[in-house]
Amino acid sequence: MNNLKEIINNYFDNELNKSEEIMLFTQLSQNEKAREYFKEMNLLRTIVDETETEFPDNLDARIFNSIKTKQEAPIKSYTASKILSYISYLFAIILLALSLFFYSESKKYQDKLEITEFKIQKQTEMIQVLFNTLPQAEVKGEIDNAIIVTPKM
Amino acid sequence: MSFKKEQKGLNTNNDKIIEFTLIYNRYKKRLYNYLLKLSGDEMITEDIIQNVFLKLYDNYSMKSKNPESINYWLFKSARNEYYNYYNKNKRKTTIDTLLENDKTEKYEIENALELKELKKLIMRELDNMDFEQREIYLLKEYGGLNYKEISETMDIEVGLVKSRLYKVRQKLIDKISKIIKQ
Numbered sequence: 001m002n003n004l005k006e007i008i009n010n011y012f013d014n015e016l017n018k019s020e021e022i023m024l025f026t027q028l029s030q031n032e033k034a035r036e037y038f039k040e041m042n043l044l045r046t047i048v049d050e051t052e053t054e055f056p057d058n059l060d061a062r063i064f065n066s067i068k069t070k071q072e073a074p075i076k077s078y079t080a081s082k083i084l085s086y087i088s089y090l091f092a093i094i095l096l097a098l099s100l101f102f103y104s105e106s107k108k109y110q111d112k113l114e115i116t117e118f119k120i121q122k123q124t125e126m127i128q129v130l131f132n133t134l135p136q137a138e139v140k141g142e143i144d145n146a147i148i149v150t151p152k153m
Numbered sequence: 154m155s156f157k158k159e160q161k162g163l164n165t166n167n168d169k170i171i172e173f174t175l176i177y178n179r180y181k182k183r184l185y186n187y188l189l190k191l192s193g194d195e196m197i198t199e200d201i202i203q204n205v206f207l208k209l210y211d212n213y214s215m216k217s218k219n220p221e222s223i224n225y226w227l228f229k230s231a232r233n234e235y236y237n238y239y240n241k242n243k244r245k246t247t248i249d250t251l252l253e254n255d256k257t258e259k260y261e262i263e264n265a266l267e268l269k270e271l272k273k274l275i276m277r278e279l280d281n282m283d284f285e286q287r288e289i290y291l292l293k294e295y296g297g298l299n300y301k302e303i304s305e306t307m308d309i310e311v312g313l314v315k316s317r318l319y320k321v322r323q324k325l326i327d328k329i330s331k332i333i334k335q
Contacts, residue, residue: 006315009315009318013293013299013318014299015299015300037326040326040330041322041326043333044326047268047272047329048275048294048295051190051272051276052182052186053185055182055185056185056195056199059199059202060181063203063206066207067170067173067207067210070207
């Protein structure tokens with residue numbers, strides 16, 4: 001009987017194959033106790049089915065709203081990343097403008113320096129020319145040996 | 154993002170939501186009933202159900218998951234979530250509250266009163282049972298899991314699942330028989 005009860009349990013749990021089912025129903029037709037147990041199992045299943053609760057509609061809405069919120073999140077982050085990239089582009093442009101400005105400024109100073117160098121060179125040459133125009137200096141000694149000092153330019 | 158890529162992304166999202174909805178509709182009632190009977194609290198059940206399905210949506214990939222693994226994954230996750238909650242709060246299950254809030258007065262049979270009594274009796278008996286025995290029964294009757302799935306979810310042998318299930322049913326049948334014979 002215990003073995004038959006186990007088979008009945010398996011039947012209610014959908015764990016029997018077709019041939020086992022045929023064997024079970026043959027046994028049930030011959031065994032009154034087994035039939036009784038089968039009825040009890042059937043009653044238990046009916047009562048358990050009656051205790052099932054319907055899934056609440058508000059929970060459906062709650063779950064799908066949460067999913068909707070999750071789906072919208074990547075779009076928001078996409079927009080945020082776009083804004084971030086615009087800011088970085090702007091920053092790069094500002095940096096480029098600043099570097100161009102400083103480059104042009106340094107170029108101006110370089111030109112000024114070259115002009116000043118040229119002027120100094122010219123002035124040095126002028127000083128030399130002026131120096132050459134001066135008369136030759138002659139020094140005569142009072143003793144017998146004459147010492148003549150001639151400037152070499 | 155180019156238009157084609159955006160379109161492809163939208164299609165993938167639509168496919169995902171359709172697949173998810175199919176799975177959701179297939180398992181929601183079973184999972185809900187299993188958790189409701191396990192916890193005895195609608196609020197906790199709803200919170201756990203929401204968390205589990207959101208996790209499923211986040212981790213769902215149409216290629217990698219098959220229906221069997223989803224079934225197993227859902228019940229395992231729900232069970233873990235419940236035990237995490239239970240260990241934190243050590244809350245006693247109150248089946249009475251559950252029965253009071255039972256809005257499914259759908260049966261229209263002559264012995265409705267008797268059936269209501271039997272329902273109460275079954276729920277009380279389950280409430281007084283060992284946790285392991287009760288859980289196996291809930292996974293089987295409300296979760297609709299087979300022996301193998303229950304053994305995997307609870308990490309026990311299939312033989313143990315069968316014997317515990319048999320014992321629970323035997324106890325319940327004995328109680329019902331007493332009422333019916335009275």
